[in-house]
Amino acid sequence: MPMNEPLIDAHAHIWRASAQADAALLRRAAERYGISRIYVSCLGSHRPGPQEIDECNRLAAGLLSDPLFGGYVTVAPEQPGALDVLRRGVETQGFRGLKLWVSCLCDEPDCDPLYDYCGKWGLPVLVHTFAKTVGQLPGESTAVHLRRAALRHPETNFLMAHLGGNCYHGLPLVTDLPNVWTDFSGSGCRMDDLPYALDLLGPDRIVFGTDMPGSFAMSYGQVLSAGLKPEDRRKILSGNARRLFEGRGEDAL
Amino acid sequence: MPFDFGLFAGRWPFRRLRKGELSHRFAEAPEGGLAASLDAIFYNDPWEADAPLLAALEGTALLGAVTLDAGLPWAEGRLREAARAGARALRLYPGIHGYAPEDAAPLCRLAGELGLGVAVTARMEDARLEYLLRQKPVEPRAVKALAEKCPGTQFLLSNFYLSELCGLEGDNLWADTAGLCHGLFPFENLSFPRERLLFASFSPLQCRESALLNLPEDAAFLAENTSAFWEACYGKS
Numbered sequence: 001m002p003m004n005e006p007l008i009d010a011h012a013h014i015w016r017a018s019a020q021a022d023a024a025l026l027r028r029a030a031e032r033y034g035i036s037r038i039y040v041s042c043l044g045s046h047r048p049g050p051q052e053i054d055e056c057n058r059l060a061a062g063l064l065s066d067p068l069f070g071g072y073v074t075v076a077p078e079q080p081g082a083l084d085v086l087r088r089g090v091e092t093q094g095f096r097g098l099k100l101w102v103s104c105l106c107d108e109p110d111c112d113p114l115y116d117y118c119g120k121w122g123l124p125v126l127v128h129t130f131a132k133t134v135g136q137l138p139g140e141s142t143a144v145h146l147r148r149a150a151l152r153h154p155e156t157n158f159l160m161a162h163l164g165g166n167c168y169h170g171l172p173l174v175t176d177l178p179n180v181w182t183d184f185s186g187s188g189c190r191m192d193d194l195p196y197a198l199d200l201l202g203p204d205r206i207v208f209g210t211d212m213p214g215s216f217a218m219s220y221g222q223v224l225s226a227g228l229k230p231e232d233r234r235k236i237l238s239g240n241a242r243r244l245f246e247g248r249g250e251d252a253l
Numbered sequence: 254m255p256f257d258f259g260l261f262a263g264r265w266p267f268r269r270l271r272k273g274e275l276s277h278r279f280a281e282a283p284e285g286g287l288a289a290s291l292d293a294i295f296y297n298d299p300w301e302a303d304a305p306l307l308a309a310l311e312g313t314a315l316l317g318a319v320t321l322d323a324g325l326p327w328a329e330g331r332l333r334e335a336a337r338a339g340a341r342a343l344r345l346y347p348g349i350h351g352y353a354p355e356d357a358a359p360l361c362r363l364a365g366e367l368g369l370g371v372a373v374t375a376r377m378e379d380a381r382l383e384y385l386l387r388q389k390p391v392e393p394r395a396v397k398a399l400a401e402k403c404p405g406t407q408f409l410l411s412n413f414y415l416s417e418l419c420g421l422e423g424d425n426l427w428a429d430t431a432g433l434c435h436g437l438f439p440f441e442n443l444s445f446p447r448e449r450l451l452f453a454s455f456s457p458l459q460c461r462e463s464a465l466l467n468l469p470e471d472a473a474f475l476a477e478n479t480s481a482f483w484e485a486c487y488g489k490s
Contacts, residue, residue, distance in 0.1 A: 025437050132381040166382045168268065188379045189434045189463040191456065192271050213437050221463025225272075 003220070006238035009038045010245075011126060011161055011185040011209025016044035016052065019059040025213045030068055033216055036238070039245070041072040041099035041126070046137060048076050048103065053085060061093040070245065072099035072126050077110040079103075086114055090123065096245055097124045097159075106141040107148040115149065119156035124181070124244050127158055130165025143170030150177045157244060159207065162186050167193045171200045178205075181244060186211030189218040194226045203232035207240045254465070255475040257286035258372070259411060259431045259453025260315065263302065265291050265377075267385050272457045275309055281461055285314045287372075289344045293320035294377075300331055307338045318342040318372060322350040323357035332360060336367040341486075344372045344411070348388035354395040358402045365406030368487030372409040373399070375417065375432065377458060393417045400425050407485045412455060419444040427482055429453030433467060440469045451478055 014022035019042060026038055040063060042056035056074050063069040073089025075082050075098060089095040098118050100106050106127045118125050127149075131142040143164040150158050160182040164170015167184075174180040182205060184194055197206055210219045223233065260282060262275040270291075278288055290306045293299035299320045307317040319335035321328045323345060332343060343364045347354050354373060364371050375391045393413055400408040400423050410418065410428040415435065418428050422445075431453040433439040443450075452468070452475045454461035468475075 029437055130381070133384045133387065134380055166384070169384075188382065189459045190378070190382075191458060191460050192268065195271055196269075215435055215439075215463075215467075216437060217463045217466035218434050218460075221460035221466050224462035224466075225460040 003034045005034075006234070007033070007035045008208060008238045008241040009035050009210050009212065010159065010207040010241045011183045012038045012040045012212040013214075014040055014042050014059060014063070015213075016042060016056050016059065022213050023063055027066075027068065029212055029216050033220065035068075035216075037070060037241075038068055038212070039070040039072060039097065039126075039241075041074050041101075043074060043099075043101055046102050046139065048074075050079055050081065050085075053079065057085070057089055057093060057095075061089075061095070064094045070097075071095045072097040074099045074101065075114060076103040077108060077114055082110065083113045083117065086117055090117075090121065097126055099126045100141070101128045102137045102139045102141075104139045105145045107145040107152075111149060112152065115153040115156045119153055122157075124157045124159050126161060128161050129170060130162055131169040132165060143173040146170075146180065147173045147177065150174070150180045154179055157181060159183060159244065161209070162211070163193055163197055167196055171197055175200050181205040181207060181240070183207050183209030184222055185209030185219055186214050189215075189221055191222075191225055194222045198226070198228075198232070203228075203235045204240060206236050207244060208237050254282070254284045255452035255468075255472060256284060256479040257282045257454050257456070257461070258409060258429050258451045258479075259455040260286040260288040261291050261455070261457060262288055262306065263291035263293070265458060266295060267378075267383075270457050275306070277457060278315060279313065281456060283314055286316070287318050287342055288315045289318040289320055289372075294346055294349060300334070303335060303340070304338065307335065307340055311339055316341040318344040319369075320344050320346070321360065322352075323347070323360045324350060324352045328360050329363050332363055332367065332369075336369060340369065341483075342370040342372055342409075344374060346374045346377070346388075348374070348376060348391045349386070351389065354391065354399040355402065358399060361399060361403045361406050361408070365403055370407045370409055370427075370482065370486045371403075372411040372429075374411045375413040377412070377455075393421055397421055397423055397426060407482060409451065409482075411453065415439055415443055422446060425485070427451055427478075430464060430467070431455040431459065434459065434463055438469075439467055447474065448478060448481070450475065451482055 042060040073095035293302035319340040454464040
């Protein structure tokens with residue numbers, strides 16, 4: 001059931017322990033649903049060491065010869081040599097963005113050199129954010145942390161994942177920050193999250209993401225149920241991602 | 254479109270529902286569904302919300318589920334009244350109303366005698382997002398134990414996650430698909446009897462479109478399951 005419209009998934013993963021199987025699932029989903037491009041990062045444990053980070057990035061980089069895939073380089077900012085990992089990922093391995101997960105909070109000073117680099121080269125920073133009432137991890141950022149980072153680095157574009165995890169907690173914190181974008185991947189299939197995001201942010205800073213191999217239907221169903229205006233739908237499904245990753249306007253669609 | 258066992262109408266106290274009205278449910282599920290009141294979950298006397306719901310559903314494609322707190326001393330009398338008013342199922346929320354599933358056995362036995370199915374709701378929303386009301390987890394094994402105590406009643410495990418359903422089986426156990434929204438192609442990884450699966454969207458809390466998108470290409474079996482469920486409840490499809 002291809003969706004017959006340009007569709008860019010700005011937030012997907014392969015997992016270190018199941019990278020090949022995950023990549024196969026992503027390709028199968030792309031074929032079934034008509035996804036034109038998927039931006040992936042590879043994740044492993046919550047606190048990865050240098051070897052694990054290196055392995056994850058090699059696994060993700062291995063996908064980048066396929067035009068279906070774009071990629072984020074995964075970095076653990078608190079590790080020595082983090083900036084080198086980012087540089088190598090961008091300048092040698094072909095990644096187009098930086099992914100931060102849960103190894104440390106995204107407003108830690110260790111992150112600043114990474115954000116400077118991304119701002120200089122126009123690379124988006126995808127930050128896992130989730131405000132949970134149960135199971136919050138010590139290094140798991142929320143919109144509170146992201147706001148601090150984004151204020152310190154106004155030249156860097158941040159992609160706040162999962163609408164902040166709980167959109168009612170996260171989105172009001174970033175409405176005034178033009179360098180914070182958001183995706184609605186993995187945020188559950190709540191009916192009204194996307195309309196709420198549109199009310200607060202407008203259509204220009206929301207990008208489509210799925211958290212695959214998490215789920216495609218969860219995110220795309222939100223688009224279908226939101227009753228979007230055609231021009232907003234185009235922006236959210238592909239136009240905004242093109243601007244974010246390529247600096248290209250909607251006329252490039 | 255399959256019959257939708259997880260439809261709701263009303264207000265949800267924690268966020269604005271843009272499509273909460275019953276008219277939205279009629280529009281999105283013309284092929285039929287089982288609707289319950291969201292307001293009834295929180296009312297001291299849920300009948301104040303259920304009576305008008307059942308009246309509004311009369312003669313429509315949607316059937317009504319009555320909401321009861323099994324801990325209420327007059328729950329059995331209210332269940333009889335609801336059956337007379339046309340309710341076709343009982344929906345329970347042990348995680349919100351705060352009782353162990355097995356404590357609902359007398360009410361559930363009565364539901365079976367009245368020809369009503371019993372939907373035991375695992376959750377209404379993702380527990381990680383509930384910062385005003387925290388539902389207690391509903392243990393799937395406890396619902397299975399409840400079902401074993403009430404062999405004359407059909408039980409629908411409602412909005413349980415895939416991992417919670419795997420390996421659960423019982424002569425009178427069914428499960429809905431509302432909690433299968435996680436993962437790609439979730440039906441391929443489900444270890445639950447396929448002939449006991451019923452479609453549910455949990456609209457308007459969850460996106461009905463997401464639930465439909467996740468269905469396998471051979472989803473026609475859900476219609477047969479729907480007939481089988483109602484037949485098991487009251488002897489005809």
